[in-house]
Amino acid sequence: MVAINVLSGVAGALIAHLTEILATLAFFFFALYLWLQYQYSYWRRHRVPYIEPTMIFGNLKGIINSESDPCSWFQYLYNHEKAKDHAAVGIYVFNKPSLLIRDLELIKTVLIKDFNYFSNRHSASDPHSDSLGSDNLFFAKNPRWKEIRVKLTPVFTSGRMKQMFPLIEEVAREYDKYLCALKVDPKTNSTVMEVKEPNALYTTDVIAITAYGIQANSLNDPNGIFRKSGKKIFTFTWLRAMEFKAFFFLPILVKIFRFKVFSAETTVFLRNTINHVMEERIRTGAVRNDLIDTLIKFRREAEVELKEGKKPFILERDALAAQAAIFFSAGFETSSSTMSFTMFEMARHPEMQQRLREEMRTALQSNDGKVTYELIMGLKYMDNVVKEVLRRYPPLPFLDRVCTPKAGEKGYSLKEFGIDFVVPEDMPIYIPNQAVQMDPRNFKDPEQFNPDRFLPENKQDNNMNAYMPFGTGPHNCIGERFAMMQTKLGLLYFYRNHYVTACDKTPQKIQLDPRAVIIQSLGGIHVNVVRDPLF
Template sequence: MIITNLLTGIAGALTNNLTEILATLAFICATVYIWLQYQYSYWRRQRLPYIEPTLIFGNLKGIINSECDPCTWFQYLYNHEKAKEHPAVGIYIFNKPSLLLRDLELIKTVMIKDFNYFSNRHSASDPHSDSLGSDNLFFAKNPIWKEIRVKLTPVFTSGKMKQMFPLIEGIAQEYDKYLCSQKVDAKTNSTVIEVKEPNALYTTDVIAITAYGLQANSLSDPNGIFRRNGKKIFTFNWLRAMEFKAFFFLPILVKIFRFKVFSTDTTIFLRDTINRTMEERMRTGTTRNDLIDILIKFRREAEEEAKEGKKPFILERDALAAQAAIFFSAGFETSSATMSFTMYEMARNPDVQQRLREEVREAFLSNDGKVTYEMIMGLKYMDNVVKEVLRHYPPLPFLDRVCTPKAGEEGYSLKAFNMDFNVPANMPIYIPQQAIQMDPQHFKDPESFNPDRFLPENKHENNMNAYMPFGIGPHNCIGERFAMLQTKLGLLYFYRNHYVTACDKTPKKLQLDPRAVVIQSLGGIHLNIVRDPLF
């Protein structure tokens, strides 16, 4: 009897506790739900057009769940029935109210005319756990960003490109040798290759020699340390995908979970490599007209400023190494992807490929077989081909900014664009550049691959103000010249001895990886590489 009463008492107590626990959980869930509903009423309260969000994810469900790639998702938002005919439309990044800009004049105003209100990206890394990732030109905030930008700009002038040209061209020659060393079928004189990998080996070697002053030899050793670390950065497994999505859409999670642009091993490798190279270069006095020379100049100028009592940012943490790190990561991935997308489109458009090869052949013949900087700049059709590839496949399918009004200001007024709204401080702004570049209002028959749309006589049919694969304004990609140069040189040497055709593994329509924020093809790009020397 005593035991029975004891057990009954315990059961009653547990029941009461369980009831209290369930009631508490129900109260918390109800509170969170009501709070989210209030958050999601922001744009309705502002009486502005908006796209209805889903619970928790806001308007990012397709991207966060990897249901579709970022290009497709931003096209969906851009073309949404609630967004059409409006210069901007309200969206939610999780629960945070944000703006998606659609009108080109508004975009131009935000990105150029009133840049001071939108000089920072919303995307960010954590300076405490990832100095290499946060202190570089891409993620740095004003005024540090401006200091770095001013100092790095001389690296990418046309004069510097000419000086770097022999270094890049030497790697392009090795790329040609690598391709010619691949075994081909005796009957068809061809072989099937996933083209992104050899293109990445080429661009990795280019970046290593121009940014680090080192021969990475990835083309001869595909498993070398530079290529291994490059793969780590852009291999989008589920964890890496969530890290990148946090960088661009929810930076607060970056600090909480200590996400990093560069892993610990990659950070150690890149930091040690750049510092060791700089020390050796300073010890010997060697110059090579590359990024290392510029970084050494920064360091010496900063050391002089420090003697005067100033605290130059460039001497803090990993600021110098961070610039080389972002140059390495962004430089090899984006250009290798552009080369691969170009080859895919050439396989789908053999008439375009034939015209491209003919231009390459004529360039070699008219220049006595020599490759020069001026020769590359004179490849007008190739330039248009690459531009058309970047219209379809910009490396990053969206641009992001955050509003930073001056102290005491209410925000940034949109009255000039018939919107009675002041963009408040810290509100994220997104520009869906790939969706804009595929809008038939701006480009005639946008789904077709037509390099001739960039000819002067055809520009009246296409709005070039809508073309922004490298961004626009003061925050545009500083490495545009470099990226175009290494891409064109790689394509020149590829088409010198080869062309591509579709194979059984080549998709009729390219699928992009839904996990990758920086666009990548899903499953790679397999093409038939045909050996056919031009002369």
């Protein structure tokens, strides 16, 4: 009887304790619910048009859950019923109030006219755990960003592009040899292949030789260290996808979970490679007018400043290596994707492909078959084809900024644009550039692939102010000239001896990978590659 009473007392105590725990949890979740409800009333309280959020995720549920690719999701927000006819609308990135900008004039004001109020990206890496990822030109904040930008700009002038051209053309020749070595069906003189990977091998070798002065030989050794490192950066497993989404939408998680732009193995490889090449270049005194020479110049200038008692940040941690690292990662992936999307569109539009090859044939014949910088720059139809590809498939389908008002100011007023609201400090701003480029108000028949829309006589039907695949203003992509050059040169050497047709694996429409923030085709891009020399 005593035992029963004891057990009964213990059970009663456990039930009481469990009840207390459940009550505490219920109170916690109720308090959390009330707090979120208050957070999600921000735009209503400020009387700003907004899109109704989803609990926890805000207005990014489709992206965070990988239910939708970023292009489709930002198009959904841009064209939302609550957003129509408004220059900007309120959204929530998780529980953080943010702005989605739709009006072209406001976009240009943010990116160009009043850039000083929006000079930083919202996206960020953690400087404490990922110096290689945070100190580069893409993620760096002002005033460091401005200093890096000014010093790197000379690397990407047209003069430097001409100097780099022979190096890139040498890799393009190897790309042609790689393609010509592929086995083809003797009956059709063709083979079905996924083109993104060969294009990535080409662009990886281009970046290695122009930025690092190294022959990576990825085309001959697809499993080499450069290609393996590049693959790791942009292979969007669920974890890698969450890392990238944290970089762009919720940087606070980057610090908590110590996410990195480059994996530990890739960081060691890139850091050691860059430092070794710099030391070797200094030892030999060789000059190549490439990125490494510029970084050496950075270092020497910083060493002088150090002797003068200054503290140049460029000598801190991985600041020098970080510039070469981001050039490597951004340079090969975006251009190889652009080349692949071009091949897809040419397979779907054989008449355009024929016109493109005919332009190449005429140019090469008039130049005795020699490929020069001037020849590439003179291919007007190719230029329009690549521009149209970038209109439909910009590598990054949105631009992000954060408000950084001047000292003593509360923020940035939107009254001029019909919105009675002052954007406060640190509020994220998102510009859905791909959605803007697919808006029929900006481009006639936007779903139609039409390179001729970039002809001078057709520009009245297309608003070129809405075209910004590389961004625009002071924070635009510094490597635009380089990207266009390596893309066009790669396409020229591809089409010199081959063309593409659609096959059973070629989709009617590209389906983008919902995990990838930097856009990628889901499952790659398969086409039939036909061997057919231009002459």
